[in-house]
Amino acid sequence: MAADTSCGFPGSASWPEGGEGASEDAHYRSIFENAVEGIYQTTVDGRYLRVNPALARMYGFDDPSQLIASFTDIAGQLYVNPARRDDFARVMARDGVVTDFQAQVYRRDRTTIWIEESARCVRSRQGHILYYEGMVTDITVRMASEEKIRLLATVFESVSEGILVVDRNLKVCAANQAYLNITGHQRESILGRPPLLSTPGFDESGLIERICADADITGHWRGELNCVRPDYVPFSAWISVTTVRAPSGDTEFFVLACSDITERKQQEERIRYQANFDGLTNLPNRRMLHERLEQAIRLAASANERVAVAFLDLNRFKQVNDSLGHRAGDELLKQVARRLRSTCGASDTIGRYGGDEFVMIVPNIGERFSASYLAEKLLYAFSDPFPLPERELYCSPSIGIAFYPTDADNADGLIRCADLAMYHTKRSAPQRFSLYMPEMRLQSVQRLDLEHDIRHAILRQEFHLHYQPKFDFETGRIAGAEALIRWPHPTIGQIPPTDFIPVAEDTGQISHIGEWTLRQACQQAQLWRHNGIDLDVMAVNLSPRQFHDSGLVRLVRQILDETGMPPDRLELELTEGAMMVDMGRAVETLRRLKGLGVRLAIDDFGTGYSSLAYLKRFPIDTLKIDRSFVRDIANNATDTAIIDTIIGLACSLGFSVVAEGVETAEQALILMERNCRYSQGYLFCKPVPPEVFAEHFRRCDHEPWSGLPGLRSVADASQKPAPRKP
Numbered sequence: 193m194a195a196d197t198s199c200g201f202p203g204s205a206s207w208p209e210g211g212e213g214a215s216e217d218a219h220y221r222s223i224f225e226n227a228v229e230g231i232y233q234t235t236v237d238g239r240y241l242r243v244n245p246a247l248a249r250m251y252g253f254d255d256p257s258q259l260i261a262s263f264t265d266i267a268g269q270l271y272v273n274p275a276r277r278d279d280f281a282r283v284m285a286r287d288g289v290v291t292d293f294q295a296q297v298y299r300r301d302r303t304t305i306w307i308e309e310s311a312r313c314v315r316s317r318q319g320h321i322l323y324y325e326g327m328v329t330d331i332t333v334r335m336a337s338e339e340k341i342r343l344l345a346t347v348f349e350s351v352s353e354g355i356l357v358v359d360r361n362l363k364v365c366a367a368n369q370a371y372l373n374i375t376g377h378q379r380e381s382i383l384g385r386p387p388l389l390s391t392p393g394f395d396e397s398g399l400i401e402r403i404c405a406d407a408d409i410t411g412h413w414r415g416e417l418n419c420v421r422p423d424y425v426p427f428s429a430w431i432s433v434t435t436v437r438a439p440s441g442d443t444e445f446f447v448l449a450c451s452d453i454t455e456r457k458q459q460e461e462r463i464r465y466q467a468n469f470d471g472l473t474n475l476p477n478r479r480m481l482h483e484r485l486e487q488a489i490r491l492a493a494s495a496n497e498r499v500a501v502a503f504l505d506l507n508r509f510k511q512v513n514d515s516l517g518h519r520a521g522d523e524l525l526k527q528v529a530r531r532l533r534s535t536c537g538a539s540d541t542i543g544r545y546g547g548d549e550f551v552m553i554v555p556n557i558g559e560r561f562s563a564s565y566l567a568e569k570l571l572y573a574f575s576d577p578f579p580l581p582e583r584e585l586y587c588s589p590s591i592g593i594a595f596y597p598t599d600a601d602n603a604d605g606l607i608r609c610a611d612l613a614m615y616h617t618k619r620s621a622p623q624r625f626s627l628y629m630p631e632m633r634l635q636s637v638q639r640l641d642l643e644h645d646i647r648h649a650i651l652r653q654e655f656h657l658h659y660q661p662k663f664d665f666e667t668g669r670i671a672g673a674e675a676l677i678r679w680p681h682p683t684i685g686q687i688p689p690t691d692f693i694p695v696a697e698d699t700g701q702i703s704h705i706g707e708w709t710l711r712q713a714c715q716q717a718q719l720w721r722h723n724g725i726d727l728d729v730m731a732v733n734l735s736p737r738q739f740h741d742s743g744l745v746r747l748v749r750q751i752l753d754e755t756g757m758p759p760d761r762l763e764l765e766l767t768e769g770a771m772m773v774d775m776g777r778a779v780e781t782l783r784r785l786k787g788l789g790v791r792l793a794i795d796d797f798g799t800g801y802s803s804l805a806y807l808k809r810f811p812i813d814t815l816k817i818d819r820s821f822v823r824d825i826a827n828n829a830t831d832t833a834i835i836d837t838i839i840g841l842a843c844s845l846g847f848s849v850v851a852e853g854v855e856t857a858e859q860a861l862i863l864m865e866r867n868c869r870y871s872q873g874y875l876f877c878k879p880v881p882p883e884v885f886a887e888h889f890r891r892c893d894h895e896p897w898s899g900l901p902g903l904r905s906v907a908d909a910s911q912k913p914a915p916r917k918p
């Protein structure tokens with residue numbers, strides 16, 4: 193626009209007409225009239241002198257004259273922020289021009305738009321500003337998109353997800369701070385280069401190319417990658433790649449978003465570990481064992497192979513826990529786990545099934561080795577003592593073994609079979625492992641019911657005691673009694689103790705039953721004593737588990753105190769097996785019991801270890817010859833010889849001898865001849881309720897050998913006087 197240097201103000205809203213250079217003017221006029229930008233001239237004090245139609249339209253007026261007429265104060269009427277006019281004027285006064293001046297202005301209808309103007313001032317010859325003239329563009333749309341871009345840029349930098357923008361030539365164009373934080377890269381080192389997730393050398397070559405190629409086809413890609421930072425710290429990233437396409441459909445950019453999921457993965461890993469491994473021993477837990485076994489079975493099924501499952505249960509683990517404390521118990525379990533793991537082959541699994549139970553899975557066992565080989569291998573792990581902080585300790589397992597497909601075709605079934613076989617091992621004392629046999633299942637069903645019923649029997653006091661007299665061959669009278677438990681089951685009828693005692697042993701219920709029996713027998717003995725039935729001894733059976741209970745000695749003392757029973761009138765009967773488990777400890781317990789003044793008897797002597805050597809070490813008073821020897825003494829020379837030996841030995845060690853299961857006079861005679869002083873058996877009396885026992889006692893006391901005339905004469909004939917008991 194040409195500078196108008198005349199002194200007068202242009203007086204009309206439109207282009208000045210006429211004058212020299214009219215055709216040139218027409219050109220300028222056309223530009224002015226048809227320009228897409230708004231063009232204006234204003235007075236310094238804020239009135240429009242001339243505007244073109246474009247500006248009028250921009251500001252919402254029908255024509256320039258309307259616009260000029262309605263503005264008397266540009267600052268106040270046009271600018272949303274009137275101070276902008278001052279800014280404008282200040283720059284103008286200083287520089288003479290204003291360029292790219294942006295402001296928000298009102299249109300005629302009070303809506304606002306953003307404009308950008310460039311203007312200059314026209315001065316008089318004296319240098320006074322005469323008017324401004326300038327050009328205005330509507331930048332509302334541009335401002336909006338710029339604002340959007342600013343917003344997006346802020347988002348881009350502030351999100352916690354790492355974002356990398358890659359162009360279609362696979363060169364990085366942008367990366368946000370989070371991306372740099374996550375990957376450890378420097379912005380300068382990646383911009384304009386092919387993208388990297390890991391540090392060079394660790395990046396799987398072509399990985400990102402492949403990912404982008406995938407994304408190009410489908411529009412996106414998602415996945416997890418393991419990456420390494422430049423400082424060699426590994427991390428796991430969750431990556432999602434999205435393509436940005438031009439309107440033509442061509443891919444322009446790939447936007448790669450990545451988040452660091454290392455912590456989440458570690459947490460997942462921890463959870464997975466906790467769900468599948470035992471925290472104490474770090475062995476697979478029950479769940480994992482199950483899974484591995486199922487897998488082994490699947491493989492074996494397709495390859496026509498066998499899988500062995502060994503179930504191990506530590507013997508006497510409860511005692512370790514009870515006597516040495518849980519910390520020692522835990523330590524023992526850890527050591528056992530370590531040893532078992534070292535016996536494992538690469539394809540075997542050893543896991544902790546629960547408590548003190550371990551399971552070993554041997555897949556593809558083939559004909560490689562037999563069950564006994566497997567058992568020996570496992571047992572070997574227990575051959576050395578386990579060094580616990582408190583002391584060294586021998587520990588042995590009971591093992592049960594079952595095979596796929598012979599015994600069961602699924603994991604549950606197989607473990608159950610092995611477990612049943614293990615129980616079988618536990619119950620057949622010296623045996624160390626058993627192979628599963630189908631009969632065991634039947635036993636177990638009955639066992640389950642028993643377990644439940646025993647609990648009820650304890651609560652409902654269904655147990656009671658019978659007493660079997662101990663007969664004295666020297667006096668023909670009753671010298672003592674053995675208390676034997678009876679359980680008249682409400683629906684089944686009498687259940688023999690040999691059926692339920694082992695179950696009560698396994699389940700721990702024996703401690704309740706045992707305590708009750710002991711107290712009951714002592715109370716009965718005392719009651720009798722007050723009624724003139726003064727027994728030399730009341731014998732009570734102790735099961736192996738009771739014997740190993742660390743509270744036994746305390747319990748016996750307590751019951752003696754409670755009932756007032758003289759200790760030397762109580763005899764505790766124990767089997768050899770119970771004492772053999774840990775001989776050192778057994779001797780210790782026997783000594784402590786002995787210290788209370790009670791008598792000790794070995795029950796069923798001859799059936800167990802029959803190791804005469806240990807007899808000397810044990811502070812015992814009585815040997816009870818098992819009835820299996822008594823049964824055949826009349827016609828089996830070996831049994832007679834054994835009885836001779838036992839009696840001879842007992843005499844030399846100062847033990848008294850009781851023969852069990854004497855049913856016939858013939859047996860009684862043979863025993864008498866051999867100087868066996870005491871015996872029990874149906875010949876004299878079956879185990880009977882207390883009233884019947886009392887009656888029987890009085891009868892024999894009154895008339896020795898009552899009902900046994902044959903024996904009486906033999907006794908008399910052997911010249912031995914039979915004095916009345918004092």
Ligand code: C2E
Nearest residue numbers: 676677688689690709733734735853854855872873874879
């Ligand atoms: P045990 O201690 O050897 O008891 C002797 C068993 O032989 C008793 O069987 C008794 O009834 C039986 N008996 C006695 N005389 C004869 C005879 O002349 N011929 C035959 N054939 N048998 C005879 P019972 O009462 O069935 O007890 C079996 C086993 O159960 C006992 O063997 C003992 O080990 C256990 N038991 C019984 N009561 C208790 C108890 O209160 N506590 C514990 N822990 N075990 C008990």
Ligand code: CA
Nearest residue numbers: 674733765795
């Ligand atoms: Ca007994």
Ligand code: CA
Nearest residue numbers: 795796816852
């Ligand atoms: Ca016995």
